[in-house]
Amino acid sequence: MKNTSLNLALKALFENRAATFSAVVLILISGLAFLAPLISPYTYEAQNLLNTYAVPSAKHWFGTDALGRDVLSRVIYGGRVSMLVALLSTLVIVIIGTLWGAVSGYFGGWVDRLMMRVVDILYALPYMFFVIILMMVLGRDIFTLFIAIGVLSWLTMARIVRGQILSLKNQDFISAARVLGSSHTKIITKHLIPNTLGTIAVYATITIPRMILLEAFLSFLGLGIQEPIPSWGSLCNNGAEALSIAPWLIVFPGIAMAVTLTCFNLFGDGLRDAVDPHIRGET
């Protein structure tokens, strides 16, 4: 038992039944998504024009779409794309937000004022519209998608980390590090950031479902992932078009997305209560 505060948090987390259950479901869903090539019965682009809009059956559990592609396989592959985009954009958010917040909080003074002013101004932007404009500029593929999302979504993360750093930086162990001659870089990366990891983990967990939604939003509008690669958003878009003839096209990706988001929300709540009951989920 090395890190007691970590163990306490984990214990509190596992006592929360909804959060534990959600974690198990999420592990299952991620497992399915990341093992997609091994698990899915067909490939996501295998067409069969003789068998379009087939109703769900033993052969195609979730039916087939307008080009006779197996919807189950596409939902599994779509989950892989959606999760990947969400995880990578969350990673971008964590990196930029943590560094920005840590530098701003640690140095204080005019550096802090300037950096937080930038955050305030960016907060006022109708940020979805800038994501769309960025997508226009960068072109539409998976990698530009998560970069466009990540680059514009780190603001709340920066504020949260800055707040944590402000309360940490005057504590004795930081003064000790400074007296011992540690450089600013070393103090920030070795002493300050590791002590905010709990908060960062909580906020990252809340961010992932938001990124799944954001990707779905863009792909639904035709501004995100391009055919034939599926994502949950683009599957919903296909489904919405064929609503009256083939409702299963939207129902299955919809259920997959709703279950995933519910689990992330429940798990995020549980993690927040376990790590720090004082943080409120900022939306």
Add this chain to the structure above:
Amino acid sequence: MILYIAKRIAGMIPILWIITTCAFFLMRFAPGGPFDSEKPIDAVVLKNLEAKYHFDKPLLDQYVTYLGNVIQGDFGPSFKYKDQTVNDIIAASFPISVELGCYALLFAVLFGIFLGCIAAYRRNSWVDWLLSSISIFGMSIPNMVLGPVLVVVVSIKFGWLPTSGWHGPSSKILPSLTLGLTYFAIIMRLMRAGLLDVLSTDYIRTARSKGLRTRTILFHHALRGSLIPVISFLGPAVAFVITGSVVVEQIFHIPGMGRYFVSGALNRDYTTVLGVTILLSALVLVMNLVVDVLYHILDPRIRMEKPKA
């Protein structure tokens, strides 16, 4: 108060300028142009088109001209809808989007506050449990799933309401519900938590020790204070509703601003995208100000010295 509002409005101008500038130059770096089409256009025609929309001038000149026109309230001609200006498009579509957004927010706020109070009032009962579950699911069902499912069930299966369009009250119910559900769920949750917070304060204990009925305490003493988290959510909520309405307008084929924005982004219709972005940014900024003023009215302890934007 008036000085504060004036200061905030003055602070919006540089932000709007930054937004306009960023959006203008970003879009010009986008590959492809508004005159791209399936078959190549004749070089002379293209040249004339470019001359007509001043595309042949240096980018900086175009920017200065555009900025000058925007200050006078002229967003220029649309590149895709040849006989319409962006002002025409906005004048036709903006009221529709505003109406949709208002219905959605109204639904979210009224039901969210009411059911949130009930959940707090009947804390830990089966009612509370049911409402909390609804709230979790409401937050987790994306509107791009909810909308089509509602259409299938309510409109196609039972034929109760029209599937799409924006004519008459019956066609406005489903879009408003679709757009408002998430915010309804969040407001209900905030309201419940806020009310429970306030109920544990000293002044409520005083009211209770005077022997007042629980219902009187709840609705006369506690409600006002517990509205604060809800109000502070309304600022971001307006921004979310604006982006959410883009999807809802797409699902229900509503001719609002969101549809023009999306088709503009897909077709490189620079002026339409810019005009809509600028207008909606201004709207978000104004709504943030309204929320801060409301805040002050509800809780005079919150001082208004430091404007946020």
